[in-house]
Amino acid sequence: MSKTALYIVAALLLAAVAIFHSLAMEYQLYWTYRRWLDIPAHLLSGLVIGLTCSIFFAGRYSFPTTGALVLMAILFIGGAWEVIEYYAGITALSYSPTFDTAKDILNDTLGAMLGFLMVRFLYNGKRA
Numbered sequence: 001m002s003k004t005a006l007y008i009v010a011a012l013l014l015a016a017v018a019i020f021h022s023l024a025m026e027y028q029l030y031w032t033y034r035r036w037l038d039i040p041a042h043l044l045s046g047l048v049i050g051l052t053c054s055i056f057f058a059g060r061y062s063f064p065t066t067g068a069l070v071l072m073a074i075l076f077i078g079g080a081w082e083v084i085e086y087y088a089g090i091t092a093l094s095y096s097p098t099f100d101t102a103k104d105i106l107n108d109t110l111g112a113m114l115g116f117l118m119v120r121f122l123y124n125g126k127r128a
Helices: 003-026 038-057 063-088 097-122
Strands: none
Touching (some): 038 063, 038 097
16 A cells, blocks of 8 residues: 555544544533543544554654654653643543543554554555
8 A cells, every 4th residue: 555545544534533523522422421432532543643653654764663753652642632631621520530641641552553553564665
């Protein structure tokens, strides 16, 4: 699969995440289904970030280096998102804010690593 096709997949997933998030915010679904709706949102967001970073780094760096860069990117972006949630007062609504934050970062990371592995196995570049 070419880089262009992978970027299109990432863009379509980003659009799906944006629509999903917009609807969840508009209809307060995160608060109605707060125990589980957050999980697919973070998994899909992590997948988009993992795909995008992996596609960008594919062919430039070795497999382990690309994986480390994807991991650093998702921890930075996911951590920044959790800070935004904290200051917006969203984590205060959960039963255990520390557990919620750890779960969210874990789901971000799992999604990103899935995206990284997808690019690793689908991209036919020489160093992906």
